[in-house]
Amino acid sequence: MSSMRSPTTTLLRPLLLLIIICLNDSAVADLGFLYNGFAGSNLLRDGAASVTQAGILSLTTNSFDITGHGFHPIPLPFTGEDGMVVSFSSTFVFTITPSPSGRSGDGMALVISAVPDYFSSRAFSGAYLGLGGPYYYQQQNQFFAVELDTIFNREFKDIDDNHVGIDVGSMVSVFSTPAGYSYTEDDDNIISTNFEVLRLSSGSPMQVWVDSDGESMELNVTLALVPMYKPALPLPSYTVNMSDLPLMRERDYSDDSVAKLYVGFSAATGDRHGATHQVLGWSFNLGGPAPPLNYSQLPLKQAQQIQRASKTKNLFSVGRCDGVPCAPVVVEEESREA
Numbered sequence: 001m002s003s004m005r006s007p008t009t010t011l012l013r014p015l016l017l018l019i020i021i022c023l024n025d026s027a028v029a030d031l032g033f034l035y036n037g038f039a040g041s042n043l044l045r046d047g048a049a050s051v052t053q054a055g056i057l058s059l060t061t062n063s064f065d066i067t068g069h070g071f072h073p074i075p076l077p078f079t080g081e082d083g084m085v086v087s088f089s090s091t092f093v094f095t096i097t098p099s100p101s102g103r104s105g106d107g108m109a110l111v112i113s114a115v116p117d118y119f120s121s122r123a124f125s126g127a128y129l130g131l132g133g134p135y136y137y138q139q140q141n142q143f144f145a146v147e148l149d150t151i152f153n154r155e156f157k158d159i160d161d162n163h164v165g166i167d168v169g170s171m172v173s174v175f176s177t178p179a180g181y182s183y184t185e186d187d188d189n190i191i192s193t194n195f196e197v198l199r200l201s202s203g204s205p206m207q208v209w210v211d212s213d214g215e216s217m218e219l220n221v222t223l224a225l226v227p228m229y230k231p232a233l234p235l236p237s238y239t240v241n242m243s244d245l246p247l248m249r250e251r252d253y254s255d256d257s258v259a260k261l262y263v264g265f266s267a268a269t270g271d272r273h274g275a276t277h278q279v280l281g282w283s284f285n286l287g288g289p290a291p292p293l294n295y296s297q298l299p300l301k302q303a304q305q306i307q308r309a310s311k312t313k314n315l316f317s318v319g320r321c322d323g324v325p326c327a328p329v330v331v332e333e334e335s336r337e338a
């Protein structure tokens with residue numbers, strides 16, 4: 001009997017292995033994603049948000065007083081069975097281009113949220129960056145956001161009109177820091193650390209990396225111009241016990257013990273200022289680093305055209321790259337051809 005079974009087993013084994021590999025692959029896919037441009041994607045969008053033919057996620061046009069959102073359609077399991085938040089990592093390329101006639105505003109944010117539908121009734125424009133108004137907060141509006149804020153709002157204790165902030169369920173950031181990047185300089189063996197300010201609303205494409213470590217609870221945000229390598233030094237780190245956030249203890253919307261949350265973007269313009277807020281590429285991963293974006297697949301040229309139309313200067317200006325060569329420029333400057 002046993003000698004008759006063995007050929008079947010030898011046949012079955014590779015098949016089983018294949019099935020296990022396939023299952024593993026889909027499990028990995030559910031922990032992250034990569035968008036090198038958004039053409040053909042099925043993001044959950046609302047408000048002014050659209051995906052252009054070139055694959056740009058346009059969150060707002062530069063009309064006044066509007067909001068727009070784009071969320072990855074599948075919620076991700078942020079906590080393990082023990083309720084603790086796993087490490088997460090994300091990177092994206094964005095542009096904020098002010099309306100030709102006025103001040104830029106208000107800004108945009110990378111958002112982790114229990115709900116992906118911030119429809120107009122809940123989404124507040126202006127300084128709320130499309131993240132819901134004061135009444136909504138007290139009810140179910142629990143979000144975690146990394147904001148790119150281009151307006152100084154005294155009522156939200158903003159530090160300036162060009163900062164990166166961490167928001168936990170409120171537009172009063174728990175931490176914020178001026179936008180830019182640090183780099184070290186070696187001058188005759190005297191090493192100094194310098195800070196280069198980046199104007200978020202310059203219209204130039206910039207890249208953000210958000211890296212959170214579940215164990216050390218450290219949250220790093222790093223900002224750079226495109227194209228540039230990731231600066232070695234992040235902006236000042238913030239320590240946050242993500243497992244302690246109300247958002248991460250939400251279980252109602254899921255039938256298991258794991259917090260399944262949506263990730264996406266929110267942006268808004270104000271009643272006296274506007275800007276196009278765009279995302280050109282985005283990746284996200286739970287439990288490890290976010291996959292790198294491929295610059296040559298991002299709709300950078302099309303974003304550049306929008307920037308040129310609004311007559312913003314500093315086209316693709318490349319800053320210092322922390323002692324390492326800047327990444328190769330993949331977008332040709334049309335002015336050179338002319």
Ligand SMILES: *[C@@H]1O[C@H](CO)[C@@H](O)[C@H](O)[C@H]1NC(C)=O
Nearest residue numbers: 211212213218220232233234
């Ligand atoms: C944050 O940045 C610091 C300094 O570069 C680094 O040592 C640390 O590992 C980083 N943490 C995460 C979660 O990326």
Ligand SMILES: *[C@@H]1O[C@H](CO)[C@@H](O)[C@H](O)[C@H]1NC(C)=O
Nearest residue numbers: 083084217241242243244245
């Ligand atoms: C983080 O928060 C969780 C949930 O409240 C708690 O169980 C854990 O002890 C906290 N970790 C630290 C290091 O404080």
Ligand SMILES: *[C@@H]1O[C@H](CO)[C@@H](O)[C@H](O)[C@H]1NC(C)=O
Nearest residue numbers: 036292293294295296297298
């Ligand atoms: C990036 O995209 C280009 C164009 O599609 C492709 O030729 C190249 O191999 C990609 N690079 C990587 C590292 O995947």
